[in-house]
Amino acid sequence: MNLFEIQAPSLLERLRHNVLPLDVEKKTIRSSIDIARSRVAALQGQAALVEIEALSEYVTQYLSLLAPIRRLPVDILRRIFLDPVVHEKKPRQTDPHSILLHYRPNTLGAVCYHWRCSLQCVSCETTTLWSNLAIFLNQPHRYTIDGLRVALQRSQKAPLHLAFRPVHSSSWSSLDTEMMQEVCKHSERWVHVEVTSNPELLRLLSPAENKLDSLQTLTIRTPSQSPFEPPAQPSKVFAHAPKLHTLRLIGNLLHSPSVAPTLPWLQFTRLCIDVEWNTSDYHYVLSHAQNVHELSALFWHTPYFAHLQATSHDLHKLHIHHVSQFDGSEVNVLNHLTAPALKELLVSSCKLDNLTMQSFLSRSSARLQSLALHDTPIRAADLVSLLRMVPTVERLVLANLLPNAVTNRVVQSLTASPSSAEEILLPMMTSFVIDGGYLFTPDALFSMLESRLASTNALSQLKALNIILPTLAVPAPRLESFANTAKEVVQSFRFLCSDETRRKIEVRSGSPSDYEKIGAYEFPN
Template sequence: MKRQAAFIPLLSSCLMDPKIPVSISRLFRTNCVPSQMDAQRIFTLLAERNQELEIVGAEIERTRAELARLEDKKAGVRGVVQELEALMSPVRRMPTDIIAHIFEQCLRDEGLPTANPRKAPLLLGQVCKAWRELTFSLPCLWTTLRMEFPPTSSDWDTAMQSIIMTMHLWISRSKGLPISLFLDHPKGSPIPWSALVPLDQQILTLGTRFKELTLHFSPQALSSLLTFTQSSIPSLERLELESSNSLPSRENPPAVVLHSAPSLRSLSVSWGCLDLRDFQVPWSQLTELSLQYEASSFWNPAHSNYLTILAQCTNLKSCYLGLGALLDNMLFDLDLIEPVTLPCVETLKIRIYAQTPYLERFFDALDLPQLRSFEIQNASLALGSFTGQTECLPLLVRSAGTLENLSFIRIDIPDVAVVACLKQLPCLKSMQFLAGLLRLNHNLISALTLPPTSDQSQLVCPHLDTLHLRCSAGMAVEAIAALVESRCVSEPRLQRFHLQFATFEYGVDTRDAKIAMLKLRLQEYIDAGLYVELTKSGM
């Protein structure tokens, strides 16, 4: 059928050709044999048409050649236009200092610079010769470097030589400015001592120039990379030492002893066991302190008494602690704990690995008159041992005059205790309460619903503008909607509302349906500017 359809236009053109006799054209649609006279005419017509085809073909070739010439001419003119437009580009007239600022912003957008030719600053030097010269002439582009070590290597000595050469070349371009170095060796095969020695020497050589230093290695490797602490590190402001062990380990590097670090303001240590008794650190200089663990919810990390260290941190503003079991707990007399006041602390974050008698004593001893943000998280898998955990509530009440942000993550506290505490926090603006499965605090939703009254003394957290809660699918949509509506019609109005539906009941998951119903109920306030996020939680 397709061949027949294609034949019809050709046949029509033949019938319209006046040079083809009618007697011959009538044979086109038949199976008749041409007569001898018609055959002679057909031979003549074929010769004429073949000659005509040659003429037309030659004309087509000339036309194609002319088209190709014009296309080449067009490409040439376009190339000249592009070159002329490039000459008029504003970037050619842009002052060097402006370009330098743009290059610096490229680094900020990329995050921590790495020796990757596809990212800034190395990528910038590949644009043109001028940019390459400018890139290498700007020391500020080369003051920060993140080196990611391979997890494994068949020849660590050679691999380390290459890494050290890259570090040396990169840092040499910083022209003596203070530098920030982040060295990260993820879990994998251990680095032999012979390969660590030259790296330790390189770190020691750069010691006087460090502004920030992060070492993320196994405890064994860290033990070989602390020689720099024995010399003066006058510019060091931030030091982070983190174990990269993939499994819990009682193996720890030696105590940190800083002989001279007059500029140190931030210290972060994350090991498997934090015995701080032999640490020699200028604690009074610190404004930020983080004492955490390298990783595990499957065991109870141990540490010495943090309070003796915190008592020396008189200028601390931010504190992040991991609380587990006490070292030498049987010999430690909890009654000897003395009160500690930290007058400058504004942010306190706690991760709890074990519930011990030390918890209550720790929170009772702390006084934080300027506390603005508090976060506590259950980092253990032993949910049952964390029920009824109220040890931190007295601290919150003592800080009620300044506390603005509160976050509970996987912490189970009875409704009565929670509501009693919240009633004493009138300045609270943001609250995240993600309780564990054992107690989802459904009564908290009704307690936070503002009644139609003008008596501020009877309201619970009247100044909340951000609220993040977790509940089960059994919670009524009406109760949740009533909470949001009451907060959206009062001043200050609720700005952000997050809700996680944690569980479903009776084997039927109704969470998607309830999320849809709740969005429909709150659409009026969403249209008015309220940010709402409703999700299903895995817990």
């Protein structure tokens, strides 16, 4: 059996420098790989391990030589490494950090010589690749002091996004102390920081105290059962950070209040809570963070609240999410909150109780402008009742609800008709987003949309539509006729459904960013 052998330069040299095979070589290489695989299959069960290993190595190396990614030139690789998607955070991941926070440039550079050269070229032009750092303490195999210094040097003067990841330990090595001293030298560049409530970690961060003039976002994590010994005094490393406006709490921070660092509560305008709450935690945070404009609360279990009330006078956006979908968990957090300035309410994966909602809205006297329901179990009758409570809503989002949540009754209640004796729901609605599979008919939907588009009142005429109904069968001519009318009125338009043959059809106008803006109902990170 004769296998293909590359000559001058050798196979390993080609792999190292990304020297691609000629077109005339590729066909021969593929045939040779098939021969090697057949030989390996024939040798299975025989005492020929040395030959099998050699053939397997041969297949691996030549497949790598033919890999499509090797055809990417350096300039394309550099664009991929610098693409914003690579650096963005994923809101629904358990650990919402950018890809490059986990796979640092030196890790990507270990893939091959070609990638390493590409990354070196990139690092000379931008600091983005080196400004997102995960600092692994008490884990010398994950990071070295030399590697940290190189990253900080290559980041130049760029804002730093830092995540400190210590393993719980009663003692810290001199290497850990040296690493913390090194990163604290650049504290004036810290913009986004994630820490745990480990007292020893906070003590090692103390050189940064009163030097966090650029810090904007702080994430504090604690395990469900804090194993730390409480410090003599709470850490004050984050007490003075004039630009700090966003706080994310993950874990059971306040179950051990002596472990929590001192925070500038009145500065926070955005608060994201991802914890297993009890009454004292909830009341403590909202009573201290009195200037919060946006509150995002994720619940892993149905929290128990006593009769403690919290009033947030500046709260404009409230996002409530329950991690366990459709387990019947009610949003009883609203029983203990008053938000007179509330403009936007998003409820995800929580059971809505109309009495709770009515009490909350009546107590707050808020003029709600945006209502979004996502993965929320609610019946059609209750949805109609809820919409009747919020006549000032201008933007309505109904996403991934149960099929019987939006029926002809709901759609007809939103239809503007001069002859109708019943008052129209949401008379000020100008933006409508619906996503999922529901029980209403196409005629009912089009009648509602056309009645809204024909409104002569600019305050109630639809301006933005994002309709994603993959299971709704609509005759193509009907959709085309409606789309032509809608495009003359609305600023952004998207309609996705299927025709009579169940073939997906989609009509849109406007830029993709328009659809993303009006259709955004993902829980924020």
